[in-house]
Amino acid sequence: MTVRFSSSAPPGRGGARRAAVRSAVAGRTVALAAVGLVLVLMALMALMALVIVRLPWVGDLGMHAATLQRLRHSPLDPGNPLVDADTPSPYYSPWMLLLGTVARIPGLSVFVVLRLAAVAGLALLVTGVWRYVRTLSAHRAAPALALLSLLLLWGTTPFLWSGFPGLHSLALTVSYPSTFALGLAFHFWAWLAGALRREAGWPVWLGLGVLWGVILLCHQFSGVVATVGAVATVLAAGRDGRAVWPRLGAGQVVGAVVLWVWPYYDFFALFGAAGDGLDAVHRGLYGHPVARYGLVLLGVAALVPRWWRDRWDPLVLFAGLGVAVVGAGWVSGHYSWGRALPAVMIPAQLAVALEVVGAARRGVRAGWAVLLAGALLVGGWGQVGVLGYVVPRGGLPAVVEDRYREPWAGYQWITPWVRYGDVVMAEGRAARQVPAYGPYTVAPGYPDFFLSDEERRVAVTEVYFGERTPSSVRRGIEREYGVRWVVGGSGGLDDGGLRVVARGSEGQVLYAVP
Secondary structure, three states: OOOOOOOOOOHHHHHHHHHHHHHHHHHHHHHHHHHHHHHHHHHHHHHHHHHHHHOOOOOOHHHHHHHHHHHHHOOOOOOOOOOOOOOOOOOOOHHHHHHHHHHOOOOOOHHHHHHHHHHHHHHHHHHHHHHHHHOOOOOOOHHHHHHHHHHHOOOOOOOOOOOOOOHHHHHHHOOOHHHHHHHHHHHHHHHHHHHHHHOOOHHHHHHHHHHHHHHHHHOHHHHHHHHHHHHHHHHHHHHHHHHHHHHHHHHHHHHHHHHHHOOOOOHHHHHHOHHHHHHHHHHHHHOOHHHHHHHHHHHHHHHHHHHHHOOOOHHHHHHHHHHHHHHHHHHHOOHHHHHHOHHHHHHHHHHHHHHHHHOOOHHHHHHHHHHHHHHHHHHHHHOHHHHHHOOOHHHOOHHHHOOOOOOOOOOHHHOOOOOOOOEEEOOOHHHHHHHHHOOEEOOOOOOOOOOOOHHHHHHHHHHHOOOOOOHHHHHHHHHHHOEEEEEEOOOOOOOOOOEEEEEOOOOOEEEEOO
16 A cells, blocks of 8 residues: 655644744734834934924923023032022032033024934933843844833823933923933943842942942932832842942942032932922822823733732742832822833833743743734824924824823913013913023912021012012011012903013013012
């Protein structure tokens, strides 16, 4: 009996050939997916570049512009950035000092310098994420997917807060020191992981200590996140890290010295600032968690298999420590500790991106990919209002326009009359914006831990704008604080002693003080 095969090749060879074809197809699919991720990421980065050109004004932009104004005019003794008082300020960081030096170049306004800061901060953030993710995965698509997760995997409601790297938040805070500090934090974690892996020498550890101190000085809350991530990285090294503990301790000492010798403010005095209104300001961080952070639950689910594979996984430890800090803030009423929320969000966002490219079974990877793609689409739609910062409002579809948040109008209309160093009586949003152009206000537009008479200044401002306040009382306040100008609301001030000088686009009035 003769047995004939349908092919002249041995039976096993066909199976191997089919396996090779499947492998090649899978390889091409991964390559195409990686290219697609990079293209989407490039589109988002182009969007951010256009946002930087517009530099929408909202939030704390006025504070950072005012800080640059003071450093540009007096880099060695800038005084309080908002009021005419000789006090230190935590806003005088190494990064802002460098930007203030750049602002001294003739022809550069502080807003041009803030745009340069935005470009530098965004570049530092992107490259930092890329480097740090490379310490966790060698897959070529991992960094791009991690960046997309950081930008879009938040919630269904746009959320704005400095130090939170969501797309909508970055669109309005990319020029802030928090973006620069967070970018440094990612580079810090990558450098630290590499130092632990190869048992680096003393210079590397001392340099890490300096970098840690600089991050804390530039943005204290992002410094806390950087510290939590660093602790998780060291703990994940386990026994292998014990050999470098003396060098790690030396780096911590160097970082503490950097904090101690910084001449512009006392870093360690900030530990007593939590009760000075900061907790009330930050209570909102704990509100509406599902709408603001709900999509990160997918990342939390991705942390479970990582924990199952390795109880000392760095991302699992990172998220666990972050939950401990944020939870302690909620239980104790220290709501300012909620600024450590990125220490919970970042590791979860990175974890789901890494599961998509690193899960052991192909079907599991595909499942994670489908779930993450859906979450990214939902998160992107939740932040689609950011298009309004680069597209004229009339050109937006109605559904997008509903999600767009109108930026503030500026106060450049007062600059033909109000000069640098003049004192302006203002309240509310005006007090947060006017110092950006060089003048001072009587009461600071932001809580100021180092300003001893802050409460009195706030009370005096309320009295000044009171409807029944006599003109004689207003004249006394003007003399006490050297007020030369008043910015009043559209309703005007019933005071015959004030002279109307100009009106802004929103109906506000600039008055000259007699």
